[in-house]
Amino acid sequence: MGVTKTNLFSDVQNEIAVAAKAFAHPARVAIIQYLLKTNACINGDLVQELGLAQATISQHLRELKDIGIIQGTIEGSRISYCINPVRWAEISKQFSEIFDQFAAQQGDNCC
Amino acid sequence: MGVTKTNLFSDVQNEIAVAAKAFAHPARVAIIQYLLKTNACINGDLVQELGLAQATISQHLRELKDIGIIQGTIEGSRISYCINPVRWAEISKQFSEIFDQFAAQQGDNCC
DNA sequence: TTAGCTCATTGCAATATTACGATGAAACTA
């Protein structure tokens, strides 16, 4: 035990869970916010910005890249990261669909 | 090691991370969606719906309650759960603020 | 080539999460 029973849930539910993990750690939120702010792509000066070890930042970047919310391009000896607009829109849509779903049914709450 | 270094991040970043955890597991997504669908509050027939053990569901419900996105009221020997509208709106706002932040700056992407 | 960057990966250690059986508290039912 300790393994998430992925097979019990729908594809959409699993997708949302994966996407949410991008925001489920403050370091990753900080990275995303930094990318939003600088807009221009950056590299490991996140290490300076966040105060975590280089290996740790690299690991978080990889997770964000695996989720797809971020993309990196090689630029000489550096790697530029930025937000993946397509994936961003996808995830944004998935979340607003959920959030809107409640806003639409105000009134018949029970507790 | 293994401990999230909460002190390195801003309050908002930590709050977002906590809120995101509500959606970071498919079982919790399923619970939230079920609550959205049934609207009316429910109890442990989530056990039937989801196929996880009663103790596991109870644990997820507690996490959602700790995050505040859900609230429960005692109803005889049962407990009715439903979405907490105030907290829901809060979290919804936090996420849309992030998502909108990118939509507003289209064009100057780098990679 | 050699030295110095920048960053990913590997290999750990520590902690967190997920899941469940067992137990117990509280309320209902006969």
Added chain:
DNA sequence: TAGTTTCATCGTAATATTGCAATGAGCTAA
């Protein structure tokens, strides 16, 4: 009262996550 239902909590096992030092790959500059 005794039995049943509903749920939380405890204890435990398995796996996931977080974090870092060390290492290595790939590029740049001298």
